[in-house]
Amino acid sequence: MERYDFKVIEEKWQKYWSQENMFRVSEEPGKPKYYNLEMFPYPSGNLHMGHVRNYAIGDVVARFKSMSGYNVLHPMGWDAFGLPAENAALHNGIHPAVWTHANIDNMRRQLKTMGITYDWDREVATCKPDYYKFTQWMFLKLYENNLAYKKKAAVNWCPGCQTVLANEQVVEGACERCESSVEKKQLEQWFFKITDYAQRLLDDLEKLPGWPEKVKIMQKNWIGRSEGCQFSLAIEGSEETLTVYTTRPDTVFGVTYMVLAPEHPLVETLAAGKPQEHEIKDFVKRMKGTSDIARTATDVEKEGIFTGAYAINPMNGERVPIWIANYVLLEYGTGAIMAVPAHDQRDFEFARKYDIPIRVVIKSEDSPAEASTMTEAYTGDGCLINSASFDGLSVNDGKKKVNEYMKANGIGEATINFRLRDWLISRQRYWGAPIPIVYCPDCGMVTVPEKDLPVLLPEDVEFKPSGESPLNYVESFYSTTCPCCGGPARRETDTMDTFVCSSWYFDRYCSPKVADTPFNREAADYWMPVDQYIGGVEHAILHLMYARFFTKFLYDINMLSCEEPFTNLLTQGMVLKDGSKMSKSKGNVVSPEDIINTYGADTARLFILFASPPERDLEWSDQGVEGAYRFLNRVWRQVLEYSDKIKGGDIPKDYGNLSSEARAMRYKTHYTIKKVSEDIEERFNFNTAISAIMELSNTLNGFKNFASDNLPVVKEVVETMLILLSPFSPHICEELWQACGYNQSIYLTPWPVYEQEALKQDEVEIVLQISGKVRDRLTVPADASEEALREIALNSEKIRELTKYKNIVKIIIVPGKLVNVVTK
């Protein structure tokens, strides 16, 4: 018998699939479509195990859906702009474009050895002009619709990457990428107004039943909607008013001080001429110099200073001191708050520290209405006290009534606030899509006309860590003419955040070659939305939120018919080695290329899918890989043992008059079809699907002695086993399928449907329990009635013996499963 030579086999079939254009698809209106997408990789140079896992999972789904009769779109591409390419240029003197394309070539080669069903004709790379042309087009459309704007803002500056970061890219005060401590910098930056979509991004989460609850909750928290009220207070001895936002208008009678963020514009005005002006300035200066983490972490002690100014509480005319404190953020709400120490823990701590009065205005059974004995703020429900005419109302009614009162008296009104901030997209780097804007001394800020896109990245660029875009030093790039007046003008030299590029790539896949529009409407209408999206949970907020925003925007400008891009989302777990994430620094990296060279792609795929369900983390095990390899070898020998005998069409599909062994074999076969189909389709439990196939192989092995008398049954088992295994380990299955006499690819074979008839059993084993403890097992007719089961149970020797001295209280019968005799 030939040995299992995976190298030869895998190359052979990859070549065959490619020559036959097996995975090339086009719109077929009559066929149900299925858009199956895995997150495209950043071309770092080498495939890692996380990719292998991601793409192996995706390929099982794609192959299964295709064999089940769907027209499956399964594309692949490259998230090819980004910092590492530029860092490579900085450190090794390789041009980012050269570095990136070499990496893409290598990773494409590696990916192809995995035998995945990609339609490579649709490959995209975001760094290519024919792609980023349309990333720029997206910018123009957003700009036209007032969703792109420039403003000076305190932004997150990463000294390591020498660029600004989006809020989302700052993790615990540090750069998500290089872990440098992020600094605050005032810069003119471009933003996308994602906040305009906050409510819809929140509401439509409910239209996504196919998303993990966890991801939806994370997005919900990130959007952070809160309902409250905004109102203004007069400032004593000043024309200025102070506006605050609160979610607790019901506690407005408990206000004992006000707080401004240190950066609040009123600070300077209020401090001017006050005796403590100097101290205030020092304090503000110190706060501005403190990094975000140092200032906003929960465990940082609250700090503040009195401005010397007073505001007038419009509800009761009281004079309340205005403070400045580190715990109030300029960016949220109005950058100023009313402080109610009795009912807000932060205000409580601050008030205690600075001896500011505390006044209780909510009373309930479990809160002492006594400020002096309070040990923490009371934030629960209760009824209003010390609140003039509002006394006696519940917290909820209090909120409503105070809102109404403020509205009626022109003091303020109910408002909704979001935690979500606008998306900062400017990057002071070279390797990104240039922002298509021109600054003209006469016409001001002008957009590049659509017909002039793309604004090409110049090739001849010098890379140095200057904190400015290298494009700033390329005269041929920045010096241009104004599209309006034709006079000399200067280009914007910032490029776009790479998340912009990845916010619409799934649309591009629908018609990747069109040149006059980002994607063809009919193609997008056919394929979109993505039916199944698969990728790492680390993108739960960033990429997935931005992609949703873009999709809604494209829907609004009538480019797309769907409002949500991804109907179903599967977030896969990490690949671990020795309990921790594979990383160079830990030295626990297992190279996919090595594994594929040693065991083959079929083994690598099988192991990674078998070792753990997709959503969970996966512990890499070299011995586990051996096990998967052994199993494939076993299938190889097992199939070849029978292939000659079952080849050809002369074996009838005749399953009448079978022995009980043969019937059991058929039962197992059809049970496995059912199990594997359901495990793939309904639950993505590939590990249990594979174990079911292993069981089928084991059962076939035990059937050995009956095989020659039951060739129709053997043929059925062998062929079924190959089809069921083919989404997991496709190459070996193709080879064996051919050995079984088929000329057509197994990929084109319809997915089997289990026969109800074969799943009927004559006899089943049931369990006999006494008071819930298993005491015996019996084989009984599968259709035994409750009555019959009761008889059988009570007459069983074991039960009679064990219940001899006991009273039988009742008998629970679960037909086909068990009989439980309850005694006293």
Place this chain on the structure above:
RNA sequence: GCGGGUGUGGCGGAAUGGCAGACGCGCUUGACUUAGGAUCAAGUACCGAGAGGUGUGGAGGUUCAAGUCCUCUCACCCGCACCA
């Protein structure tokens, strides 16, 4: 602090409220072999000689029956983290 998740043999992991540990790894024994790190066969949660008993992080509870449902609690992991 808030939100979410996970805890099951030596290991990865299975179990619509109905036989805990499927399947695989590892290990033990045997067979075939000059040999075995190949292959095949048998075994493998724990205690116990056995009958039997005990077991799903811990403590309670519901139920004829709990890994699964409820209450409390512990450990680890992830996300958010002064958002007024």
